[in-house]
Amino acid sequence: MHLGNLERAIMESLWRHPDGMFAQDVAAGLPSRPAITTVLTVLVRLSRKGMVSRERVGRAHLYKAVVEKDAVVAEAMRAALDEASDIEAAVQRFVGTVSPEVAAALREALGARGETPS
Structure with missing residues (x-):
């Protein structure tokens, strides 16, 4: 999208x-x-x-x-990660730039999937 x-x-x-x-x-x-x-x-x-x-x-x-803004933003984030040649490095750099609120939201989302950061 x-x-x-x-x-x-x-x-x-x-x-x-x-x-x-x-x-x-x-x-x-x-x-x-x-x-x-x-x-x-x-x-x-x-x-x-x-x-x-x-x-x-x-x-x-x-x-x-008819599509929510959050869905479009999420799709753009996924598409951007798909473009990364080193997804782990891209995610690490992204996480290093987010606010504490966004970091908490990421932890919560991963927890809801049953995944915990190592």
Whole structure:
């Protein structure tokens, strides 16, 4: 589920508006001010990827995020680790940069899987 910059910005808008948004509102809220046709193209692409739903309301479509932000972040983290040539080194470096809160969350998640750090 790799997202490009514009896809990510659009998803961020939709995550902030769980009741949905019209393409025109999405475009107006983006800092880069892309053309409405560009936003519509990206919304259709996100819909085909299964990340966004679209419901006809009058002559327009209402777009809603159907995947949670946490799921997209988790997938990005997994994909980044898949790119590592030395996964152990990558994980060690990552763990060395996280806050105590994130470290606690990692310990809790591993504990829930029945795994304990050695």
